[in-house]
Amino acid sequence: MDVLTARQRSHCMSRIRGKNTKPEMTLRRALWSAGLRYRLHHRVTGRPDIAFPKSRVAVFCDGCFWHGCPIHSVSPKTNASFWKTKIGKNRARDEHVTAALRSEGWTVIRFWEHEIRNDPEKLAGRVKRMVRKPVARGRRT
Numbered sequence: 001m002d003v004l005t006a007r008q009r010s011h012c013m014s015r016i017r018g019k020n021t022k023p024e025m026t027l028r029r030a031l032w033s034a035g036l037r038y039r040l041h042h043r044v045t046g047r048p049d050i051a052f053p054k055s056r057v058a059v060f061c062d063g064c065f066w067h068g069c070p071i072h073s074v075s076p077k078t079n080a081s082f083w084k085t086k087i088g089k090n091r092a093r094d095e096h097v098t099a100a101l102r103s104e105g106w107t108v109i110r111f112w113e114h115e116i117r118n119d120p121e122k123l124a125g126r127v128k129r130m131v132r133k134p135v136a137r138g139r140r141t
Contacts, residue, residue: 002078023116024049024061030120034128045104046097055131058101060110066090069112 002009019041028050031038038059042051048058064072068087076083098108107130111123 019049021061021063023063023111023113026120027059027061027111027116027123030124031127034121034124036124036128036131044106045100048101048108050127052131055133056106057127057130058106058108059127060094060108061116062094062110062112064113067094067112069114071112072114 039051041047049061050059
């Protein structure tokens with residue numbers, strides 16, 4: 001049983017951020033320190049958290065709870081069917097967005113919240129290698 005009223009729970013849930021989350025900010029600081037300059041929530045399919053339009057690299061910072069991390073995801077005890085459906089839809093949307101971006105010629109990188117927390121500099125290095133990689137572009141004839 002929930003200890004909060006429906007109105008209190010609604011208020012608490014409305015305070016959860018979708019942008020500028022702590023993992024996202026941590027990764028952004030590491031990328032900036034690595035000399036990378038990026039766009040935030042670039043207007044392409046899926047609105048990636050961090051984007052490098054010139055090299056067509058999109059970076060997503062996925063929260064362990066919201067995206068169903070295989071290591072850290074815990075199913076809530078209350079309203080379990082709602083949360084199972086919600087997280088399942090989030091994962092399906094992630095797959096769809098990744099496929100759509102790849103079909104548009106983007107490289108998609110997804111990091112779990114715990115990966116960012118553990119070693120943001122290592123992840124920044126991975127992103128830097130992808131951004132600096134030459135882009136294979138088709139020639140027009």
